[in-house]
Amino acid sequence: MQPDSRIFVAGHLGLVGSALVRRLRAGGYANLILRPRSELDLTHQAAVEQFFAATRPEYVFMAAGRVGGIHANSTYPAEFIQQNLAMEVQVISACHRHGVKKLLFPGSSCIYPREAPQPIREEYLLTGVLEPTNEAYAIAKIAGIKMCSAHNRQYGTDYLCVQPTNLYGPGDEYDLQNSHVLPALIRKMHEAKLGGAAEVVVWGSGRPRREFLHSDDLADACVFLMERYSAAQVGELVNIGTGRDMPIAELAGLVAQVVGFRGRLVTDSSKPDGMPKKLLDVSRLTALGWRARIDLREGIASTYRAFLEEHPQVPNRA
Numbered sequence: 027m028q029p030d031s032r033i034f035v036a037g038h039l040g041l042v043g044s045a046l047v048r049r050l051r052a053g054g055y056a057n058l059i060l061r062p063r064s065e066l067d068l069t070h071q072a073a074v075e076q077f078f079a080a081t082r083p084e085y086v087f088m089a090a091g092r093v094g095g096i097h098a099n100s101t102y103p104a105e106f107i108q109q110n111l112a113m114e115v116q117v118i119s120a121c122h123r124h125g126v127k128k129l130l131f132p133g134s135s136c137i138y139p140r141e142a143p144q145p146i147r148e149e150y151l152l153t154g155v156l157e158p159t160n161e162a163y164a165i166a167k168i169a170g171i172k173m174c175s176a177h178n179r180q181y182g183t184d185y186l187c188v189q190p191t192n193l194y195g196p197g198d199e200y201d202l203q204n205s206h207v208l209p210a211l212i213r214k215m216h217e218a219k220l221g222g223a224a225e226v227v228v229w230g231s232g233r234p235r236r237e238f239l240h241s242d243d244l245a246d247a248c249v250f251l252m253e254r255y256s257a258a259q260v261g262e263l264v265n266i267g268t269g270r271d272m273p274i275a276e277l278a279g280l281v282a283q284v285v286g287f288r289g290r291l292v293t294d295s296s297k298p299d300g301m302p303k304k305l306l307d308v309s310r311l312t313a314l315g316w317r318a319r320i321d322l323r324e325g326i327a328s329t330y331r332a333f334l335e336e337h338p339q340v341p342n343r344a
Contacts, residue, residue, distance in 0.1 A: 027055065027085050027128075027253060030042030034059040034083035036068060036117060037090030042132060042190075044197040045241035046087050048239045051247050069112035073223075078120040086129045086131075086246065088117055088127075088170075094199075095236055096159050096229070096300050097207045103162035108168035112239050118173050122181060123295045129185040130252055131174050133167040133263065134245075135304055136160045137189060145307035148189070175262050181209055186257050188248060191267035191306050196326065196332035207327070208238060211278055215285040225290040226282070229297035234274030237267050237305050239327075240320040250316045260314065268305040268318040 027033065027131040033050060033143060037043040059081050067073050068090050092109040099106060114131075121129045138146045139154025143224050151171070156164045173187035191207065199205045200213040211228070218226045247266045272280075 029054045030057050032083045032084055035087045035089060036046050040089060040200045041193060041195060041241050042244060043089035045195060045245035046089055049245035050316060054247060055159050068116055069109060071116050074116040074120050078124040084127045086121055087127050088131045096298050099160040099163050107162035107166045111169060112174060114170035122177055122183060130248055130251060131170055131185060131187045133171055133187060133189045135189055135191045135306055136164045137167050140301050144303050145305040147307045148265055148310060158182050159298055159300050171263055178257050187263040188249055189263055189265050190238040191239050193239055193241050193244060195329055211281040212330055215282050215287040219285055219287045220291060223289055225292050227292050227294050228278045228295055230274060230299040231295045232293040233273055235271045235273050235301045235303045237271040238322055239267050239318060240325040243318045243320050247316050264311050265306040265308050266311060267308045269308045271305040280323060281326060284330055299302045
């Protein structure tokens with residue numbers, strides 16, 4: 027990519043997309059093509075076709091998608107599979123039709139089997155049964171990966187697929203029902219602190235282990251790969267993570283410390299745990315020369331500061 031290359035960041039207002047925009051601008055890329063959902067519906071073929079014909083992007087970061095935590099995935103599986111599949115089909119097909127030089131397609135670590143050996147290597151894809159609570163989303167993402175791979179084999183395109191671990195950072199969603207675990211904990215702890223609550227309930231047993239990656243680290247890794255490597259060099263997909271995980275109960279304690287909540291933490295085992303462990307093997311990316319830099323405590327603290335700025339009027343539910 028050159029400083030004046032036409033770069034389309036799909037989903038630029040979301041957690042991943044906004045981080046990509048920050049990283050690209052910091053790297054001197056001045057010709058970013060950005061459209062909010064209100065102006066471009068990526069599920070509609072005619073709209074996507076017209077957009078690509080008019081703007082002629084050379085590089086595409088496919089950061090758009092329907093995302094959410096365990097509750098959202100379990101409650102709205104039809105929307106998760108339909109909307110993600112529709113966006114992937116339209117954008118990837120348009121990239122091919124309009125000669126995009128390079129596409130980066132982020133998936134999710136939930137694409138791997140529920141009982142995959144740990145840490146999870148890229149070649150474990152499609153070797154076992156998926157976690158039921160996010161199966162619809164995972165299948166949509168797997169379809170996108172295979173669509174990119176099929177284009178590369180048949181047409182010689184350069185479509186890179188990356189699998190980030192659990193993400194957090196500025197611009198995240200903090201809905202207590204539908205967001206991912208870390209932003210939900212930040213909001214719960216904040217509201218409990220404001221309300222002087224004696225305890226905060228953490229969904230599940232607290233035993234599942236998770237790995238967390240700051241969105242700015244993910245964006246840095248994505249730009250690193252787009253600048254230096256082709257899909258033929260790195261393989262069908264590349265894991266992006268820190269290589270370190272922790273129990274959800276320990277994460278909850280860390281968030282409480284950062285936010286300043288001093289009450290009790292109580293687990294609720296009636297709520298689903300999801301996959302028991304989900305740690306990515308990041309040796310492929312490490313061998314290419316990239317490592318995560320943002321410490322988890324530091325990242326949670328900066329995310330909490332961003333949360334306070336982004337949501338100054340969060341209602342007190344405690």
